[in-house]
Amino acid sequence: MANKPGRRRFGSIRKLPSGRYQARYFGPDGVERKAPDTFPTEPQAAKWLTVVESEIIRGEWNAPEAGQITLSEYGSRWIAQRRLQPRTRENYEDLFRLYVRPYLGALVLGTIKPATIRDWRARLLGNGVSEPQAVKAYSLLRAVLNTAMKEDELIRQNPCRIPGYDRYHTPERPVATVAQVVALAEAMPARYSALIIVAAFSGLRWGELAALRRCDVDTDAGTIRVPRKLAVLRSGGLVFGPPKSQAGNRVVALPAAARSALVDHLAAFVDDDPETLVFTGDKGAVLRSGNFRRAVRWSAALAAAGLPADFHFHDLRHTGNNLAAATGASTRDLMSRMGHASMRAALIYQHANSERDREIAAGMDRVIAAGLPRPADREESTPDGTADGPAGANGTRMARKIDKG
Numbered sequence: 112m113a114n115k116p117g118r119r120r121f122g123s124i125r126k127l128p129s130g131r132y133q134a135r136y137f138g139p140d141g142v143e144r145k146a147p148d149t150f151p152t153e154p155q156a157a158k159w160l161t162v163v164e165s166e167i168i169r170g171e172w173n174a175p176e177a178g179q180i181t182l183s184e185y186g187s188r189w190i191a192q193r194r195l196q197p198r199t200r201e202n203y204e205d206l207f208r209l210y211v212r213p214y215l216g217a218l219v220l221g222t223i224k225p226a227t228i229r230d231w232r233a234r235l236l237g238n239g240v241s242e243p244q245a246v247k248a249y250s251l252l253r254a255v256l257n258t259a260m261k262e263d264e265l266i267r268q269n270p271c272r273i274p275g276y277d278r279y280h281t282p283e284r285p286v287a288t289v290a291q292v293v294a295l296a297e298a299m300p301a302r303y304s305a306l307i308i309v310a311a312f313s314g315l316r317w318g319e320l321a322a323l324r325r326c327d328v329d330t331d332a333g334t335i336r337v338p339r340k341l342a343v344l345r346s347g348g349l350v351f352g353p354p355k356s357q358a359g360n361r362v363v364a365l366p367a368a369a370r371s372a373l374v375d376h377l378a379a380f381v382d383d384d385p386e387t388l389v390f391t392g393d394k395g396a397v398l399r400s401g402n403f404r405r406a407v408r409w410s411a412a413l414a415a416a417g418l419p420a421d422f423h424f425h426d427l428r429h430t431g432n433n434l435a436a437a438t439g440a441s442t443r444d445l446m447s448r449m450g451h452a453s454m455r456a457a458l459i460y461q462h463a464n465s466e467r468d469r470e471i472a473a474g475m476d477r478v479i480a481a482g483l484p485r486p487a488d489r490e491e492s493t494p495d496g497t498a499d500g501p502a503g504a505n506g507t508r509m510a511r512k513i514d515k516g
Contacts, residue, residue, distance in 0.1 A: 114492065132156040140264040144359035170267060173221035177265040182223065182255075183216030185265075188507060189255045193299055196340035197350045203251055205345075208237060225270045228252075232276060240280045249276045258354055285422050287430045289310065294416035296372070299407050304388050305376035307427065309335075312369035314431035314449055317424055318342060319359075321398040322351055326385035333370040333510055335363050337450065341397065349397055359450035370402040400424065 122136035131149040134156040138144055150156040166172040190203045214231050215223065228249075237244045253271035260266050287295065310320055318340035327336040338360055342350045354360050363374065367464040371391075381387055390398055392406065403409075403424070413422050435448055 121164045124156045124160070126153070134160050135159060136163055138174065139267065140174065142174075142264070147175070154221060174265050174267075174269055176258075177221035177259070178219050180220050180265065181216060182218050182220060182245050183212050184210060185220060185259060186216070186252075189258060190329050194514065196342065196352050196355075197344055199366075201249075202257070205253050206248045210244065211252055215252075220256070223256070223266075223270050228270050228276070229328065243281075246277060246279045253277070284429050285419050286425050286433050287416075287418055287422070287427065289434075291416050291418055292427070292430060295412055295418065298412035300414040302376075302380050302393065303390075303403075303407050305372040308372040309369050310424065310427040310431045312434070313363050313364045314428050314435065315363065316340065316428060316450075317398075317400060319354065319450075320346060320390055321388075323389040325381055325383070325387045325389060328373065328377065328389065330370065330374050330377070332475060333365045333367070335360050335365060335373075343399065345476050354450060356450070357505060358446065361447060361450050363448060 122134055124132055124134050126147060127133055129149075130152060132153050132155070133149050134146040135143060136145075146156070146159055150159065186207050190200065190207060193200075193203075195203065213226070214234060218227070232245055232249065235248065236242065240248075249271060253269060256266065256269045256271055260269050292307065292311040296304045299307055306320060309315065310317075312333060315323075315335070315337065319337050322339045322341040323335065327338065328334075329336070337354060339351050340354050340359070342352060344350060368497075377389070380388055380391075388395075388397065392398060392402060409424075410420060413420060432445065432449055432493070436445060440448070
C-alpha cells in the first residue's frame with residue numbers, strides 16, 4: 112500500500128499481492144528507482160530507504176547502474192561513440208589500452224574514488240611511464256568519467272578532481288632568430304626553402320602546411336586559408352580532415368618575407384590546378400615528417416644555421432608565435448592566429464615576451480641615468496656652507512638610489 116501523506120519524507124513503500132513490500136525512491140538525478148529486492152516486512156523496507164537517504168545526504172550515493180558497468184566496458188564504448196578525428200581516436204585508444212585498462216579496467220564505475228586515482232598515478236609513474244603520458248591518460252580518464260557523471264548520471268562525482276594531475280612541466284623549446292630561420296631555409300633543397308620561411312612566419316603546424324592547397328593561398332592579399340590538416344595514422348595511412356578545433360579553421364596573414372617566398376615557390380614547384388598541394392616531396396608525393404628529415408638532411412641543415420641539434424620542425428611555429436607576441440598582439444589576436452580555442456598557449460607566448468618588456472625597462476634605466484645630474488653637481492652648498500635643505504637632500508638620495516638601481 113502507498114504511504115499516507117506526511118508519513119514518509121523520503122521514498123515510498125507499497126505492499127505487493129505476494130504480501131512482500133517494495134521500496135521506491137527518487138534519486139538526486141530525478142529518476143525513480145526501486146530496491147533490487149522486496150522485503151518481508153514494511154519496517155525492513157523503511158530501514159533500506161533510510162540507508163539510501165543517508166548515502167545521498169553524505170554525497171556517497173551512486174546510481175545502481177554504476178555498480179554493473181566496468182571502466183573497461185564504459186571507456187571503450189565512450190571512445191567508440193565519440194566524434195573524434197581518426198588520429199585523435201587512435202591516440203585515445205592507445206592511452207586507454209596502455210595506461211588505463213590494465214590498472215583500472217576491472218573496476219566498476221561507482222567504486223572509483225580519488226584515492227583510487229592517486230594510487231593509479233603513483234603506479235604509472237613507478238612503472239616508468241613518463242609524466243606527460245600520465246597526464247594525458249589522466250585527462251582522458253577525466254573526460255570519460257565526466258560523461259558518466261554529467262550525461263549518463265552513473266556517478267555522483269568525478270574522482271578525477273585532483274589538483275596538479277592535469278599538467279606537467281614542459282621544458283622551454285629553442286626559438287630560432289630571424290637570421291637563423293633564413294639560414295635554415297638557405298640550407299634546404301630549393302623546393303623546401305619556402306616551407307621553412309612560411310612555417311616560421313605564419314605559425315602554421317606541420318599537418319596544416321602539408322595539407323595546404325593552391326586554392327588556399329591568396330597571393331594578392333598575402334593570406335593563407337587553413338581549412339584542413341593532414342594526419343598520419345598508426346597504420347601509415349594518410350587522412351585529410353578538418354583542423355584540430357573550430358578555432359583552427361582560420362585565415363592567416365603573411366609577412367612580406369613569407370609572402371614573397373611563397374609566390375616564388377608556387378611559380379617554381381606548383382602547377383595551376385587549384386587542388387594541387389603547395390608543399391610536396393621531390394616526386395610530388397604528400398609530405399611525411401620522417402621522409403622530410405632525410406630528404407633535407409635536417410641535422411646538417413641545423414648545424415649550418417647555427418641551431419641546436421634538438422631543434423624540431425615544430426619549433427618554427429614557436430618562433431612565429433613569439434614574433435607575433437613581440438608585436439604587442441593581444442591574447443585574442445594570438446589565439447586567432449595560432450588556431451587555439453583556449454587562452455593558455457597564447458598567454459604562454461605573451462609571458463615569454465615579458466623578457467622584451469624587461470629589456471625596455473633596462474633601456475629606460477639608461478635614459479633616466481643619462482638625464483640625472485652628475486655627482487659633482489648634486490650637492491650644491493647654501494650661502495652658509497651647508498648642503499641645500501631637505502628637498503635637496505632627498506633629491507640627492509633619490510639620484511643615488513636610481514644610480515644603484
